[in-house]
Amino acid sequence: MADPKADFNHNDQAQPLSGEPSPEELEAAQAANEHGALADLQGQLHELTLKNAELGELYLRAQADMQNTRRRAEEDVAKSRKFAVESFADAMLPVLDSLEAGLAIKEATPQQIREGAELTLRQLKAALERNKVMEINPAQGARFDPHQHQAISVVPLPAGSTQDANTIVAVLQKGYSIAERTLRPALVTVSGSR
Incomplete structure (x- = not known):
């Protein structure tokens, strides 16, 4: 038969009586906590890496969109300039035709020349107005405007x-x-003080 006292002493050495964990248990718990914290940090790092890649892609798309918008705007400005001149030239062609037709009449009377010139002048004024070119012809007594006069x-x-x-x-x-x-x-001539 085994000595119960010896068994008791053996158990006594294996576990402390105070209820505190052993150094091995503390070390294992600390390693588990560190492993959990490391796993959490690795998960956060992975999430941040994915978010960074997503934001990088959005940035590149925004840059490409901005470059495309700038290029389209430059093309639109170039086309506007080109077609603005084309529209103006198109409006001037009837005036040119009238002048050529008037000069083609060899035996025109002064009255016919005057009527043709007046008609051509009306065509020219209408063509200019269609292209937003307006006369500045202030009436006598109008206030002097240095921006227009x-x-x-x-x-x-x-x-x-x-x-x-x-x-x-x-x-x-x-x-x-x-x-x-x-x-x-x-x-213009402007009135001074009295």
């Missing part, structure tokens, strides 16, 4: 005049604007 001279107002200072006295040459931008200012 160029003062050639300033004349003093005569005594008894009801016209205000800094207004148009006479238009020496009409101006023109294109799409609300001054192409050539009207040359």
